Amino acid sequence: MADRSVTFTGIRFENPFLLSSAPPTESENNILRAFDAGWGGVVTKTIGLHPVTNVVGAKAKFMRTAAEDASVSMKKRPGAALHSSWNWELISDKAIDWWVPRLRRIKEAHPTKVLIASIMAGSGNDKELRNWQLLAQAVQENGADGIECNFSCPHMDRKDMGSNIGKDEGLCSVVTEAVKEVSTIPVWTKLTPATRDMVVEAAACFRGGADAMVSSNTFPSLPMIDPDTLEFEINVDGLVSSGGLGGPAILPMALANMAKMTQAFPDKSFSGIGGVSDFSQALSYFLLGAGTVQVCTSAMLDSAIGPNVIKRLNAGLDAFLDRHASDGWTTVEDFRGIRRERVVLQSQIRRPEGDHYQGGYEAVEGYAAPDLVS
Numbered sequence: 001m002a003d004r005s006v007t008f009t010g011i012r013f014e015n016p017f018l019l020s021s022a023p024p025t026e027s028e029n030n031i032l033r034a035f036d037a038g039w040g041g042v043v044t045k046t047i048g049l050h051p052v053t054n055v056v057g058a059k060a061k062f063m064r065t066a067a068e069d070a071s072v073s074m075k076k077r078p079g080a081a082l083h084s085s086w087n088w089e090l091i092s093d094k095a096i097d098w099w100v101p102r103l104r105r106i107k108e109a110h111p112t113k114v115l116i117a118s119i120m121a122g123s124g125n126d127k128e129l130r131n132w133q134l135l136a137q138a139v140q141e142n143g144a145d146g147i148e149c150n151f152s153c154p155h156m157d158r159k160d161m162g163s164n165i166g167k168d169e170g171l172c173s174v175v176t177e178a179v180k181e182v183s184t185i186p187v188w189t190k191l192t193p194a195t196r197d198m199v200v201e202a203a204a205c206f207r208g209g210a211d212a213m214v215s216s217n218t219f220p221s222l223p224m225i226d227p228d229t230l231e232f233e234i235n236v237d238g239l240v241s242s243g244g245l246g247g248p249a250i251l252p253m254a255l256a257n258m259a260k261m262t263q264a265f266p267d268k269s270f271s272g273i274g275g276v277s278d279f280s281q282a283l284s285y286f287l288l289g290a291g292t293v294q295v296c297t298s299a300m301l302d303s304a305i306g307p308n309v310i311k312r313l314n315a316g317l318d319a320f321l322d323r324h325a326s327d328g329w330t331t332v333e334d335f336r337g338i339r340r341e342r343v344v345l346q347s348q349i350r351r352p353e354g355d356h357y358q359g360g361y362e363a364v365e366g367y368a369a370p371d372l373v374s
Contacts, residue, residue: 002321003331004040004314008291009186009211009269011145013114015040016332017282017313020273020294021118021148021190023060024305026092028102032109037307038314041114043294046091046150047099047139048120049131053090056236060087061223062247062301073224074233084250085297086223086234088155088243091120096135100142107143116188117144119179120153123171124160129178140185149179149210151201152192152217154244163217166192169204176208188271190214193250198257199264212269214294215257218244247297251275255284259343262289266337277309279316289337 004015018041019025019034026045034042064080065072072083092099099117107115117139122128136147151172156162165171172189179187189205191198193216202213220242223233232240254274262270272285277298285293295313299306321329329335 001330002318002325004317006040006291006332008271009146009188011114011186013040013292014112015310015314015317016286016292017041017310018043018114018116018271018292018294019299019305020296021046021150022296022300023087023089024296024299026094028106030305031106031115033307034305035106035110035113037305038310039113039306041116041145041292043116043118043148044092044099044103046118046120046153047094047096047135048091049096049135051093051095054093055088058234059089060085060300061234062086062297063224063249073226082248082297082301084245084247085218085300086221086243086245087218088234088241090155091150091153096138100138103139103142103144107145114145115143116146116148118148118150118190120150120161122158122160123165123175128160129175132175132179133182136179136183136187140183144185146186146188146211147179147183148188148190148214149176150190150217151175151205152190154192154194154218154220154242163192163194163220166190166201166217167195169200172201172204173208176205176210180209186211188212188214190217192217193253193257194220197260199260202261202265206265206268212271212291213261213265214271214273215261216254216273218246219250219253221245246274248275248277251281251284255288258285258290259288259340262337262340263343266340276313278312279320282313282316283320286332286336287339288343289340291332291336 006013006016019039021043024030025042031042061074062085063072063074063083065083066080119135121131151166153162189210191201226233251274258272270290271292272290273294276282276293276295282293298309302308
């Protein structure tokens with residue numbers, strides 16, 4: 001009989017779909033609504049010891065593209081399709097003292113749901129490492145089932161925070177080890193794609209004792225410049241800084257990173273993020289070896305917490321398992337990772353032979369006819 005549940009890093013999830021750490025998980029009310037809607041897990045907005053102050057005005061926008069001109073813009077246009085989300089939001093603007101009683105109430109209201117607390121501190125000295133430990137102890141003592149260390153926020157100016165940790169294998173290892181020293185619950189590390197090879201940082205986190213990798217946070221990016229006003233489409237006083245690109249646009253890149261890491265560490269645990277709105281995208285992560293999948297952009301566009309998205313994901317999983325009942329597949333674990341080994345070096349891809357090969361310039365859309373040498 002088909003079973004949606006998964007056990008990931010020792011935690012049982014009713015289903016393998018989580019809301020990721022992002023604006024949808026920044027409040028107690030949203031998290032409660034998400035659990036009521038059917039999400040198997042929620043990762044809180046990243047919690048720090050002290051409150052932060054975000055930029056004036058909009059912190060997140062959605063970019064869309066139109067078939068007729070392939071333009072990408074934050075402007076709403078008839079017939080345009082979602083291309084991506086863009087945000088320059090910092091971590092939670094509520095401090096740990098605000099979160100502690102809310103974590104407790106959320107877990108009391110939904111004891112069978114999985115609550116993962118995302119945390120962040122600095123890494124430049126022993127005091128900052130102790131701050132990681134203080135955060136870890138606070139969330140685990142108040143109901144969190146697991147911890148997600150944010151090594152990936154692309155918006156932190158401090159050189160010892162966010163993605164600046166995730167780009168440094170030494171810091172990845174040291175911070176993970178510090179959190180694991182005090183943690184009695186599983187520790188996940190969320191990585192940044194803004195590095196040369198995520199496998200290096202994943203290895204460092206695993207050396208530090210991480211129970212799972214979360215891949216990945218948003219890609220560093222800039223919003224478009226309006227051709228009429230010559231202003232960035234989102235700005236404050238005409239100024240902009242790098243923000244995070246998420247949603248459908250990053251799915252192929254996120255899958256590539258997931259494949260590299262699951263191949264490098266086939267016996268480790270991975271949670272996939274990037275471009276998921278229905279089961280067909282989640283399936284790609286599972287087939288490459290991920291054990292859970294996290295969702296942000298599509299949920300934000302669906303009543304903030306994605307009630308219709310989670311229904312589609314659960315229905316898609318049920319239908320997929322039903323179609324493959326004859327294969328003996330009853331859970332995600334039965335097909336997880338079965339396409340991981342299909343990803344190989346380019347040199348391992350078979351080359352064509354004989355007179356039919358046209359040097360790669362075949363008569364397909366976008367190519368000119370090959371020059372024939374007499």
